[in-house]
Amino acid sequence: MSELPVRTERLVVRRFAAGDVTAFAAYRSDPEVARYQGWDAPVPEAAARRLVAGFAAAEEGKPGWFQYAVERDGVLIGDVGICWAGNRMQAEAGFTIAAAHQGNGYASEAARCVLDRVFAAGVRRVSAECDARNTASARLLERLGFGLEGHRRRHTWLKGEWTDDLLFGLLAEDWRGATAGPSIFACRPNLLVANLVASLGFYADVLGFEVGWRWSDRQARFLTDDEPPEPGTALVARDNVQVMLTQVAGAHPTRLHLDVHTAAQVDRLFREWSGRGAAIAEPPFVRPWGMYEMRLADPDGTVLRVSSPAP
Structure with missing residues (x-):
């Protein structure tokens, strides 16, 4: 030792x-x-x-x-x-x-x-x-x-x-x-959300991301004049993934693909997030293109696809 x-x-x-x-x-x-x-x-x-x-x-x-x-x-x-x-x-x-x-x-x-x-x-x-x-x-x-x-x-x-x-x-x-590798390792999007408070609640409380920071000073943010000064933008992170959330009026659903090393890790995230109340749209199974994938949606309708190579 x-x-x-x-x-x-x-x-x-x-x-x-x-x-x-x-x-x-x-x-x-x-x-x-x-x-x-x-x-x-x-x-x-x-x-x-x-x-x-x-x-x-x-x-x-x-x-x-x-x-x-x-x-x-x-x-x-x-x-x-x-x-x-x-x-x-x-x-x-x-x-x-x-x-x-x-x-x-x-x-x-x-x-x-x-x-x-x-x-x-x-x-x-x-x-x-x-x-x-x-x-x-x-x-x-x-x-x-x-x-x-x-x-x-x-x-x-x-x-x-x-x-x-x-x-x-x-x-x-x-x-x-x-610990052979981080569960999630390849994603750095900036998601546009209608309500930052609700989105932070989902990513932090349900998916287990940690809140890194929140910007409330307009001079410190890369936002246009028609975007709200409060609450503005926040960063959440888990493993090696960082996701920025920026509040903008209206709906802006997109897709978020989270890459995971193994099927066992996909299953572990499925159990963890299901246990916290996440609404899983599709549980993990092998897709026709050979990936083991589950899908869920955040409060803004963004589809999260969590996948690994098939076992």
């Missing part, structure tokens, strides 16, 4: 250190961050100091929990935990990101880094679970490739109430297949 720290595109994944106590106590004391977690907020500084000292002294890869500190621009913003089983072939994962840094893709970026290390070390399966109400965590696990394996009703007594648990699992072979 390579030495820590590891640098990703935007983050540093490293060991905990004594200087992390204040930041650690702050984000774990946030009631919203702690809502679905096993600890109670606030976390006293003395308790945070003991926890951080234990994290810093732990040995990565040994049975039990190892906590990875997640740093952005020199600031601790969260942590990813891995509980190694005694056989070192199975593990359990968990993650926490400070509220101020959520919604930027940091959790998935840090988790991918950690999962790469875990599977490279010979782990065959990683499990995870979350409160059934914690839809953000469930969606993150789906984006990472975890499959939903169970729903335990009224299983956990937590903070004065019985809660439902969602159970997820990820196998090493699925991880290698999912």
Whole structure:
């Protein structure tokens, strides 16, 4: 296993250190961050100091929990935990990101880094679970490739109430297949939409794209004078695909072709998007021209064709 720290595109994944106590106590004391977690907020500084000292002294890869500190621009913003089983072939994962840094893709970026290390070390399966109400965590696990394996009703007594648990699992072979290349890799359109808010809701909430930015300053946008200054244009992204959405009055349906490496990835997107309520116009099947393809439409009638070579 390579030495820590590891640098990703935007983050540093490293060991905990004594200087992390204040930041650690702050984000774990946030009631919203702690809502679905096993600890109670606030976390006293003395308790945070003991926890951080234990994290810093732990040995990565040994049975039990190892906590990875997640740093952005020199600031601790969260942590990813891995509980190694005694056989070192199975593990359990968990993650926490400070509220101020959520919604930027940091959790998935840090988790991918950690999962790469875990599977490279010979782990065959990683499990995870979350409160059934914690839809953000469930969606993150789906984006990472975890499959939903169970729903335990009224299983956990937590903070004065019985809660439902969602159970997820990820196998090493699925991880290698999912990371052999990005699911979607070739598309950079600028779609004209009638209602940017509705389109952002569809692409972000239903299809799992992340919102990169929104332009509201007319001087910063490449729009003509008759186009609306608000809300203007936004960028959404998933994997290596970036899609611009520009609000213009009227209907402007077109076609959006998303290229996917394998049929298994098409099926995974079909399950993910169907589970989020997307109206699938045509489920995946082999087309006469030899591509394995599904089709759905966005709120403006743009047809999304998601296809791979036939299996």
